[in-house]
Amino acid sequence: MSTYKLTYFDVRGRGEVIRLVFAQAQVEYEDVRILPAEWDSSKTDRSRFPMGCCPVMDLDGMTMMQSMVIARHLARKFGLAGNDEKEMTMIDMMSDLCTDMLNEMFELIFEKDAKRKEDMTTAFAKKSETYMSVFTGWLEKNGDDKGFLVGNTVTLADLALFNLLEQLSTKHADILTKNPPMQAFLDRVKVEPNVAAWLEKRPKGEMDI
Incomplete structure (x- = not known):
């Protein structure tokens, strides 16, 4: 079974559409919310944030970037991306x-x-x-x-x-x-x-x- 960890700021912003996809699909995930003080010291960690930006999602060892890339990937996987x-x-x-x-x-x-x-x-x-x-x-x-x-x-x-x-x-x-x-x-x-x-x-x- 796949495991998902979404990392984004403690706001809706560009990460909320991803959370909504998880919610609609009723799929469990880890919702990691970074506060400003933590972000200042974390954004240079290229192992977690390859481009120094959020959101990122860890999926079975792969780090995914770009909010809509993540959302579309999940939508396809969960049957929310259309029938044809x-x-x-x-x-x-x-x-x-x-x-x-x-x-x-x-x-x-x-x-x-x-x-x-x-x-x-x-x-x-x-x-x-x-x-x-x-x-x-x-x-x-x-x-x-x-x-x-x-x-x-x-x-x-x-x-x-x-x-x-x-x-x-x-x-x-x-x-x-x-x-x-x-x-x-x-x-x-x-x-x-x-x-x-x-x-x-x-x-x-x-x-x-």
């Missing part, structure tokens, strides 16, 4: 688009220059409407009655979008207010039994991101 080549491609595309928007949000959060942050905020608000429109269109095309982005069950794409929307809800709640289908999707996935079980026991985390 078309579905797999759609799920990859949707998951990567969620990651793109999430990364833009993080850049905005951590920007220190006030003027640049103001400009980025305006640009992010405008671009977010394009993102939301695309996500809504995919939901509608798959069938509103199904409630998923691809097929009839939860896939990595749904978990990636849920992760994005949940994080937006704490920093840019107005985006969801303006896009009711996205708020409805967030609310629906939140009560999926395995996701709900994870949210119930999930550590609060050091930061609300």
Whole structure:
């Protein structure tokens, strides 16, 4: 039996989509959360962090890097990556688009220059409407009655979008207010039994991101 150890910071960030995949698949893993003080002294350990960054996952002696590489590997292994080549491609595309928007949000959060942050905020608000429109269109095309982005069950794409929307809800709640289908999707996935079980026991985390 494979053993999994995920190492990431004590936040949701880029590691949460991986935790959601484990949760949906109901697969046990070691959830190692690094605090800032520990990270300063650990990030130069290339045996643990080959590129000096997180997340990393240890799987049967192999160290994996890059959040979506890890998430996709697990999704394929756990049956959350689609049933055929078309579905797999759609799920990859949707998951990567969620990651793109999430990364833009993080850049905005951590920007220190006030003027640049103001400009980025305006640009992010405008671009977010394009993102939301695309996500809504995919939901509608798959069938509103199904409630998923691809097929009839939860896939990595749904978990990636849920992760994005949940994080937006704490920093840019107005985006969801303006896009009711996205708020409805967030609310629906939140009560999926395995996701709900994870949210119930999930550590609060050091930061609300």
